[in-house]
Amino acid sequence: MTDAVFVHRTVLLDEAVAALAIRPDGVYVDCTFGRGGHSRLILSQLGPQGRLIAFDKDPEAIAVATALAAADPRFTIVHNGFETFAAELSALGVDKVDGVLMDLGISSPQIDDGRRGFSFRFDAPLDMRMDTTRGMTAAEWLATADEADIAEVIKTYGEERFARKIAAAIVAQRAERPLETTRELALLVGKNVRTREPGQDPATRTFQAIRIYINRELDELKAVLPQVVSQLAPGGRMAVISFHSLEDRIVKNFIRAASTTDTLPSWVPVRAADIAEAAIKPVGKAIRGSEEEVAANPRARSAIMRVAERTAGEWKGAQ
Numbered sequence: 351m352t353d354a355v356f357v358h359r360t361v362l363l364d365e366a367v368a369a370l371a372i373r374p375d376g377v378y379v380d381c382t383f384g385r386g387g388h389s390r391l392i393l394s395q396l397g398p399q400g401r402l403i404a405f406d407k408d409p410e411a412i413a414v415a416t417a418l419a420a421a422d423p424r425f426t427i428v429h430n431g432f433e434t435f436a437a438e439l440s441a442l443g444v445d446k447v448d449g450v451l452m453d454l455g456i457s458s459p460q461i462d463d464g465r466r467g468f469s470f471r472f473d474a475p476l477d478m479r480m481d482t483t484r485g486m487t488a489a490e491w492l493a494t495a496d497e498a499d500i501a502e503v504i505k506t507y508g509e510e511r512f513a514r515k516i517a518a519a520i521v522a523q524r525a526e527r528p529l530e531t532t533r534e535l536a537l538l539v540g541k542n543v544r545t546r547e548p549g550q551d552p553a554t555r556t557f558q559a560i561r562i563y564i565n566r567e568l569d570e571l572k573a574v575l576p577q578v579v580s581q582l583a584p585g586g587r588m589a590v591i592s593f594h595s596l597e598d599r600i601v602k603n604f605i606r607a608a609s610t611t612d613t614l615p616s617w618v619p620v621r622a623a624d625i626a627e628a629a630i631k632p633v634g635k636a637i638r639g640s641e642e643e644v645a646a647n648p649r650a651r652s653a654i655m656r657v658a659e660r661t662a663g664e665w666k667g668a669q
């Protein structure tokens with residue numbers, strides 16, 4: 351199988367790039383290059399002085415991005431987690447940026463390439479790392495983690511009611527022989543999930559949970575958001591596309607907190623001009639894929655995008 355077989359259909363392509371309100375000579379960051387759907391549209395709207403820096407953890411995404419960087423001097427790719435945002439921009443000599451896009455989660459090639467171990471639809475080594483060059487695989491973690499930690503991960507990141515039963519079964523199984531493949535895990539989970547959710551494989555929640563844990567997806571999201579606000583120039587926009595409620599909650603709560611200034615009781619006599627401006631303001635309501643997009647691309651069904659704009663207000667860091 352070659353990588354060319356696997357394509358990624360970009361979600362909310364026009365909406366996300368429009369939300370950034372691109373200035374042709376601006377500096378933009380795509381935190382999740384994937385196969386470059388958003389990046390290419392951003393580049394097409396940049397002039398010769400514009401610049402785009404992208405991040406990805408996945409070596410296959412990096413290979414595609416490296417070819418793009420060789421062909422377009424305005425584009426730079428960083429092979430690192432986006433939680434290194436501020437440090438990597440500083441290493442590139444970039445101080446302020448005019449817009450940041452995040453299209454979270456995994457790409458279609460990652461899930462459709464059975465060899466990556468993300469999907470119970472294929473039998474493959476239980477890997478699930480976005481960055482296959484470093485870190486612990488799902489199999490390694492399941493072979494060594496405490497039962498209580500496994501249960502906690504499956505419960506919290508998978509919102510799985512049968513998390514404790516599944517964790518106990520994993521630990522009982524590994525005493526004989528550790529789980530090595532996606533099929534082994536899917537079968538074991540299937541035996542321990544009592545109720546069936548319509549249209550959903552019983553292993554869906556457990557696979558999602560382990561993937562989020564192995565890739566530190568929510569921790570990295572929490573870590574990057576304050577860095578983005580800190581590097582955005584006034585008027586610069588951030589657009590974040592989430593694919594499940596755990597991610598969206600983090601984004602929604604962050605935007606709410608960072609766009610609220612300390613509120614004073616109404617009887618305190620202050621002039622409007624004396625109230626500090628919040629560092630960001632939300633732009634419009636959350637955006638979902640259109641009916642047409644969802645019909646053409648089922649991945650768009652759960653997508654939700656939130657946009658915020660940097661103001662001239664002081665950013666005091668995560669509150």
Ligand SMILES: C[S@@+](CC[C@H](N)C(=O)[O-])C[C@H]1O[C@@H](n2cnc3c(N)ncnc32)[C@H](O)[C@@H]1O
Pocket residue numbers: 358359360361381382383384385386387388389405406407408411430431432433453454455456457458480567570571
């Ligand atoms: C949904 S895809 C992005 C697709 C892209 N917008 C496109 O149009 O092709 C998400 C990508 O982000 C990468 N990714 C996810 N979390 C990351 C993180 N914390 N740091 C860097 N890359 C990450 C994944 O490896 C994947 O390639």
